[in-house]
Amino acid sequence: MRIGVFICHCGRNIAGVVDIKALVDRVSTLENVVYATNEMYLCSDPGQRKIQEVIKEFKLDRVVVAACSPKMHGATFARAIEEAGLNPYLIEIANIREQCSWVHQDLRKIATEKAFKLIKAAVAKVALAKPLEPVYVPLTRKVLIIGGGVAGIQAALDIANGGFEVYLVEKSPTIGGHMAQLDETFPTLDCSACILTPRMVEAARHPNIHLYTYAEVKQVEGVVGSYKVTIEQKPRYVDPEKCTGCGDCAEVCPVIVPNEFDQGLGGRKAIYIPFPQAVPAVYTIDLEHCLNTEKLIVCEQCYKACGPKAINYLMGPKEIEIEVGAIVLATGYDLWPIENLREYGGGEYPDVINGLEFERLLCSSGPTGGVVRRPSDGKIPKRVVFIQCAGSRDPKHGCAYCSKICCMYTAKHALLYKHAVPDGEAYVFFIDVRAAGKRYEEFVQRVMGTDGIKYLRGKVSKVFQRNDKLVVWGVDTLSGVAVEIEADMVVLALPIVPSQGTKELAQMLKAPTDEYGFLSEIHPKLRPVESSMMGIYLAGAVQAPKDIPDSVSQASAAASKVLSLFSNKQLALDPIKAEVDLEKCVGCGECAKVCPFGAITMKKRLDKKKRKYAEVNKALCQGCGCCMAACRKEAIQVEGFTLPQLRAQIYAILDAKPTKVEIKKKEGGNEDKTAIVKPR
Amino acid sequence: MRLVLKKNDGLLKKIKAISGEDIYACYQCGMCSAGCPMGQEMDLLPNQVIRLLQIGAERQVLHCRTVWLCASCFTCTARCPKGVNLARLMEGVRLFLLRTQKEDHFSPQQMVKEPLPPIALIGALRKFTT
Amino acid sequence: MAEKGKQTMEIAYFPGCTLKNTAKRLETSALGVAKLLGLDLRELPNWTCCGTCFSLAEDNLMKQVAPIRTLSRAASLGYSVITTLCSVCYNTLKQADLFVKSDPKRLKKINTFMEEEANYEGQIAVKHFLTLLDELGEEKIKEAVKHNLNGLKVGCYYGCLLLRPQSIAIDDCEQPQIMERLMKALGAEPVYFPYQVECCGSYHTAVHPEIVARRAYRILENARENGAEIVVTSCPLCYFNLKDRQKNIKEIYSGFKPMKVSYFTEIMADAFGLTKILENG
Structure with a gap:
């Protein structure tokens, strides 16, 4: 065995703390080490070349790199040794930066000793390493996108334009998401519907996009490259092929219910289309409110009115099965329930509303035809108070984070309100104004400089009703004055939270979420659109609160990740997978029980006794090692992290040698255990 | 007068020991001041008391009327988004003054001469005397 | 020795000093009401001051001895619930307990310090009388009503001590309903008034009667604006500030018209036909 050890200075990051020269000298004496050296920056081109030259010159068969975290450059060095003719799994990284020099900056001597032990452990581990080959799995070059808001639409169009098939699934009857509800968008004030609807139509007409609206993802099985997905198409009771979207049905429908699209501020019929530009332009019967039930038909008004006979009361839910190779999550956000803010009378006073409701009141196609009218009595509010951070940045209410978009949309709301009601007054309570986007600060300055819009620095403590007014108790901390405002309407900038159902979806996909339920990215800076669950990509507010430009950028980024995945000839997975030793396996099934990915199945042997054994589906296995910890016979091991390797690592660090000692009989057990004994 | 800022956390440490509250948890949203029922009677708003403590302006805090006007109604505490117990902080400043100066803020003789509910008297004695 | 296993219906009753002094009406009406409703309140023997105001100092446990001793005594007599009529006592006992x-x-x-008492182990539930009534249920109250209050417009004033801090609140601390439910059961019509949870100025009445008068003025006017004919409360200190300080209000706001203020139990006694008790009280 011929191991080479390469120690990186990382400028002064490592060399400033660890005594590199002493380290090289000591490492040279280790068993199996035939060469040890140091380099200023190993990750640089000359650094990598040095490794390759030494491998050839000294006929190395294994390599240890002592440098930064393997998360940083593990792949870089593996590629380097592969180019020099070694199997890329015959390398071990000793992390002497993050786990040593950075955390022991004032303890040079101890840091040097620790660095030596880490290298010694890596040498011991790599000595037992085996060459591994990638696991090849099938790759279905189709993608599932869940959520048809602006992020889902953008990702769908980008991937479809790249030449691959897209299944776009949206749970409401139309695509468009929250963006379709908005009036004008900051900071340019262009009409949201005008810029979005062409994209919606484009997505629906695209030959590579299969659009499923009023549908939900029921089940997902499999892994990256080959997922089996079951989509449930809820019954519309209207045949989308026949419906022309004429609206004759809605005209005669006797049932009026609040329209979700208008945040309940306007009405719709039980047979409805959410808004005129909805895509697809197909009507839907909302059976919950329709006079008919699944079993009893008492009203046939719409059926009679429908010229093309598109209505079918007997329609049932339909399951559609598809196969895809990747999934983009774009399920967006909801607003936190206003009822949580009792001090502002949320849910109590009809004129205390949320930002999306205000959007609908501003919108010319909204329930009030673009005339701002307050919900309680339809009067035009002459004094409106906007409260930012109404629940956000508020750990006590469980939302410690900043919802990011409220500063901008509140500024926009105040401005649009002034455009709509020129003699009106707008007051904005803010703690900080966060306007860090292209032309955002300029926009906020314009709003603050507009006559009749007053920015007050402070948070409102209480809102209550006095006659037909809402009294707002706030403060302006800049002047040090507590203030009272008699307002006609109060608009709360509520926290952005993951949309309903995100949690269940994440659980189904085994994609991790943060403490607030937003989907976690694998790396917050360098890999912001990928879930740590390979094959799952994130777009838009499902990952964190985002405005339109950010959502669209992220959607395009997720699309490009999918496209680069699909550009592979075949899908090669890291071979860090569980492997069963059939001679040792007794078929107890513990490993299958603990596997979080359902990758292990118990099979029967073909011999006479038909004993059971464990079989690992390499595509599903994520190499987590739960099975390895559960197996009492050491029959299942994760390649690259086998028990002998891990033990060798530990012994090296402890300067110990393994000795078998009998552990005295304990209650109910008489097992051989390996103990670690320090040498004298 | 310009306040010369320097490391000055003696008072802060003592108030923390008495009240158990972390003053730096406050991010100055002002919600306490917006809802304080005694706000109109105060010389400093509650958030300003915290702010002055945060920047080490001891003198202003120890001489203000505000801490004595706080009636521990807990309105601010109930609404503070950061969970700062302002009522405890105010008591911290009061107790610091009473303990170090060893004199009453209001002596029993200074209280109104009329029949009061015993709880009013006891309450005032507890808050204002050493 | 501790007398274990009290009947579950027996409840320790802690009156507190003010109930024997300026708030006798609260005590007599409440005890009459309790008796009628079958609530078996037993006045705690040898009670001492509750320890008000609750001390907010982290570093002085001496201030907690009075309330904890009260709880310890109730526990050693075998009670599992202790109730108060006075909001201040409720707040002090409950906060000290937590x-x-x-x-x-x-x-x-504290247990070591109170060596003459049995150790307190946190086994007592501190409940305000309003909570006991709420637990009894609307139907029981309705059954006891003799003279329906006929839509009397009542402003329920909670003040601070029943609702804050949140850990001791007997109901939602922003929009409470517990007293409103009770008033409805009596046939009264509770009016919503936002100042019902605003502080009256509390013990400042002893040194700054003018501040308290200004607070009380706003509270009473807010109740009036919202249609209240009478303001009810459970706190003897709020009662004093809202009722007796009306003369001070008049000095500041000459146009101020008097407002009726009463303990919630007085209204109950009235509805239950216990007028005799009220007269004697």
Whole structure:
């Protein structure tokens, strides 16, 4: 065995703390080490070349790199040794930066000793390493996108334009998401519907996009490259092929219910289309409110009115099965329930509303035809108070984070309100104004400089009703004055939270979420659109609160990740997978029980006794090692992290040698255990 | 007068020991001041008391009327988004003054001469005397 | 020795000093009401001051001895529930209970200090009388009504001490309903008035009667604006500030018209036909 050890200075990051020269000298004496050296920056081109030259010159068969975290450059060095003719799994990284020099900056001597032990452990581990080959799995070059808001639409169009098939699934009857509800968008004030609807139509007409609206993802099985997905198409009771979207049905429908699209501020019929530009332009019967039930038909008004006979009361839910190779999550956000803010009378006073409701009141196609009218009595509010951070940045209410978009949309709301009601007054309570986007600060300055819009620095403590007014108790901390405002309407900038159902979806996909339920990215800076669950990509507010430009950028980024995945000839997975030793396996099934990915199945042997054994589906296995910890016979091991390797690592660090000692009989057990004994 | 800022956390440490509250948890949203029922009677708003403590302006805090006007109604505490117990902080400043100066803020003789509910008297004695 | 296993219906009643002084009406009406409703309140023998105001100092456990001793005595007599009529006593006992329960070291220290008492182990539930009535249920109250209050417009004033801090609140601390439910059961019409949870100025009445008068003025006017004919409360200090300080209000706001203020139990006694009790009280 011929191991080479390469120690990186990382400028002064490592060399400033660890005594590199002493380290090289000591490492040279280790068993199996035939060469040890140091380099200023190993990750640089000359650094990598040095490794390759030494491998050839000294006929190395294994390599240890002592440098930064393997998360940083593990792949870089593996590629380097592969180019020099070694199997890329015959390398071990000793992390002497993050786990040593950075955390022991004032303890040079101890840091040097620790660095030596880490290298010694890596040498011991790599000595037992085996060459591994990638696991090849099938790759279905189709993608599932869940959520048809602006992020889902953008990702769908980008991937479809790249030449691959897209299944776009949206749970409401139309695509468009929250963006379709908005009036004008900051900071340019262009009409949201005008810029979005062409994209919606484009997505629906695209030959590579299969659009499923009023549908939900029921089940997902499999892994990256080959997922089996079951989509449930809820019954519309209207045949989308026949419906022309004429609206004759809605005209005669006797049932009026609040329209979700208008945040309940306007009405719709039980047979409805959410808004005129909805895509697809197909009507839907909302059976919950329709006079008919699944079993009893008492009203046939719409059926009679429908010229093309598109209505079918007997329609049932339909399951559609598809196969895809990747999934983009774009399920967006909801607003936190206003009822949580009792001090502002949320849910109590009809004129205390949320930002999306205000959007609908501003919108010319909204329930009030673009005339701002307050919900309680339809009067035009002459004094409106906007409260930012109404629940956000508020750990006590469980939302410690900043919802990011409220500063901008509140500024926009105040401005649009002034455009709509020129003699009106707008007051904005803010703690900080966060306007860090292209032309955002300029926009906020314009709003603050507009006559009749007053920015007050402070948070409102209480809102209550006095006659037909809402009294707002706030403060302006800049002047040090507590203030009272008699307002006609109060608009709360509520926290952005993951949309309903995100949690269940994440659980189904085994994609991790943060403490607030937003989907976690694998790396917050360098890999912001990928879930740590390979094959799952994130777009838009499902990952964190985002405005339109950010959502669209992220959607395009997720699309490009999918496209680069699909550009592979075949899908090669890291071979860090569980492997069963059939001679040792007794078929107890513990490993299958603990596997979080359902990758292990118990099979029967073909011999006479038909004993059971464990079989690992390499595509599903994520190499987590739960099975390895559960197996009492050491029959299942994760390649690259086998028990002998891990033990060798530990012994090296402890300067110990393994000795078998009998552990005295304990209650109910008489097992051989390996103990670690320090040498004298 | 310009306040010369320097490391000055003696008072802060003592108030923390008495009240158990972390003053730096406050991010100055002002919600306490917006809802304080005694706000109109105060010389400093509650958030300003915290702010002055945060920047080490001891003198202003120890001489203000505000801490004595706080009636521990807990309105601010109930609404503070950061969970700062302002009522405890105010008591911290009061107790610091009473303990170090060893004199009453209001002596029993200074209280109104009329029949009061015993709880009013006891309450005032507890808050204002050493 | 501790007398174990009290009947579940027996409840320790802690009156507190003010109930025997300026708030006798609260006590007589409440005890009459309780008796009628079958609530078996037993006045705690040898009670002492509740320890008000609740001390907010982390570093002075001495201030917690009075309330904890009260709880300890109730526990050693075998009670599992202790009730108060006075909001101030309720707040002090309940906060002290939570304060020592939140840290076993505190409790141990106090128990060691009170060597003459049985150790308190946190086994007592401190409940305000309003909570007991709420637990009894609307139907029981309705059955006891003799003279329906006929839509009397009542402003229920909670003040601070029943609702804050949140850990001791007997109901939602922003939009409470517990007293409103009770008033409805009596046939009264509770009016919503936002100042019902605003502070009256509390003990400042002893040094700054003018501040308290200004507070009381706003509270009473807010109740009036919202249609209240009478303001009810459970706190003898709020009662004093809202009722007796009306003369001080008049000095500042000459146009001020008097407003009726009463204990919630007086209204109950009225509805239950216990007028005799009220007269004697």
